[in-house]
Amino acid sequence: MSWFLFIILAFFTLAGGLGVVVTRNVVHAALFLLVSLVAVAGLYLILFAEFLALVQVLIYGGAIIIVLLFAIMLTRTAEYPYISDNKQWPLAAVAAAAVGVVLGAAFLDSNIPETSPNSPAFADLANSLFTTWAIPFEVASLVLLVALIGAIIIARTGEDNR
Amino acid sequence: MQGLAPLLAVGLVDVIWMVVSLLAMFTGLSIVVLSLVWLERKALGRLQLRLGPTRTGLFGLLQPVADAIKLILKEDIIPNSSDRAIFWVAPVIVALSAFMIWVTIPATEGLVLRNLELGLFYITAFAVIGILGLVLAGWGSANKYGVLGGLRSAAQLISYEIPVIMVVVAVGMLAKSLDLRVIVAAQEQIPYVALLPLGMVVFFIAGLAEVGRTPFDIYHAESEVVGGPFVEYSGAHWSVFFLAEYINTFAIAALVVLLFLGGWSWPFDAAALAWLPSLPDIAWVGGLLSVIWFLLKVYAVIFVVFWIRGTFPRLRIDQLMAFAWKAMVPLSFYAIVITGVYLFYDWPAWTLTVMSLTGLVVVGYIVYRKMMEPARRIAEIKARQAAQVAERRASRQAS
Secondary structure, eight states: OHHHHHHHHHHHHHHHHHHHHHOSOHHHHHHHHHHHHHHHHHHHHHTTOHHHHHHIIIIIIIIIHHHHHHHHHHTGGGTOTTOOOOTTHHHHHHHHHHHHHHHHHHHHHSOOOOOOSOOOOHHHHHHHHHTTTHHHHHHHHHHHHHHHHHHHHHHHHHHHHO | OTTHHHHHHHHHHHHHHHHHHHHHHHHHHHHHHHHHHHHHHHHHHHHTTSOOOOSSSGGGTTHHHHHHHHHHHSOOOOOTTSOHHHHHHHHHHHHHHHHHHHTTOOSSSSOOSOOOTTHHHHHHHHHHHHHHHHHHHHHHTTOHHHHHHHHHHHHHHHHHHHHHHHHHHHHHHHHTOOOHHHHHHHTSSSOHHHHOHHHHHHHHHHHHHHHTOGGGTTTTOHHHHTTGGGTTOOHHHHHHHHHHHHHHHHHHHHHHHHHHSOTTOOSSOGGGGTTSOOOOOOHHHHHHHHHHHHHHHHHHHHHHHHHHHHHOOOOOHHHHHHHIIIIIHHHHHHHHHHHHHHHHHTOOHHHHHHHHHHHHHHHHHHHHHHHHHHHHHHHHHHHHHHHHHHHHHHHHHHO
């Protein structure tokens, strides 16, 4: 049963990813990305990582895609919705291949323990996140803050030039 | 391969059971929506000194059925310039998120499709997906009002999502669980509305904004964006959005009851009810009674929602966003902070009530001052004019 589910979900993940690259319409690409990300949430569920799956749906399926759509609609892509590639695609392909090689190597090299239905409880997860890993957690939120400020600065300088 | 056959058999029974229970949930929710439509028409009618529907059946009870038949029989127009795929997918996403939420909302101890340890988190996660449907609906219709409405809905719903989630976190801290059944069990003695009235007010208001009920129905405001994301939808497609809106309203009311009003627990303990003729001690009788009690509470909250719709005018979009970020978000953070202080120092329960009421009153007063500012300014100007006139008259008389 879980193999069967895995194959279906993997298919949707890959098909969604392929759709993002292949489709000529930016909004469609965002939708394909949604399919892919939700399928990944399903994969987490197979691995008994309930919390991670829900975070995936909330952050990626909800927030990130909405922000993406927001950006697409607020910029002027409405006038040319079909421009989705440029001359940098060979570079992007090289970068993607490099990431793929690194991930593959890491996967082959690492020793992955089998998951069990008795995954760590939500409370244990919270405890380790806010005690052992508190500093990385805070740093991650700081990174988001920096990104936010950067976005504001970019938007403001555009205003001054006008 | 040998282990696969029993696994598949179990899987098949599970799947059939799942499909049956999902269908039962779908049917139940559809009946609920019909009842809500009737209740809203009747309540609004009475509030506006009308009778509401009276012609269709007893008390107009068949009016929602007539509405539904009309909607389904109506021609379903898909505009030529629309993005067909997105136009089709958008209502599906909205309805899916509305129904998915109900999978884990219990009507009583035993009556829940799938109780999750992370139930509340699951609900917030899938509620966000609904926003996506609205944005896509606006975009897919290739209509300027639609896109504007979609953007408005994204801005509004994302902003009001924050106070909802923060208050949910505060409730989770109080109950030390995100499991809705545990949260209700924790309110056996004192419902959380007595501990954290601030939380309930913020959750209810932000929840109204989340489902786009009247003081907050900016994104489909007829007078501004002629229906917003739904402008190009008609017939069955439009009715899917309608269905989802009512199911979401019901979900918000149910969550208010579960999180703050004690769910299906009775306000009196068993000893106080001893004078009642004792019921036959059958499990399902008790279960049925608690479901009825739960539904009564939910419908009471729903009635308040309709009452608000009949009473308040629509906000302006800048007022809406300012209210979210300047009143709701700080209040919800305040709720978390006071809950944390209360739990950490293990203070008596009434301190939390006092702290949250203080916050509520202070912010309420500030909002009231802000609301009254235009009127105050007009009064000031009028007073100044009157003073000038009087002065001029006095000087004229003197000369």
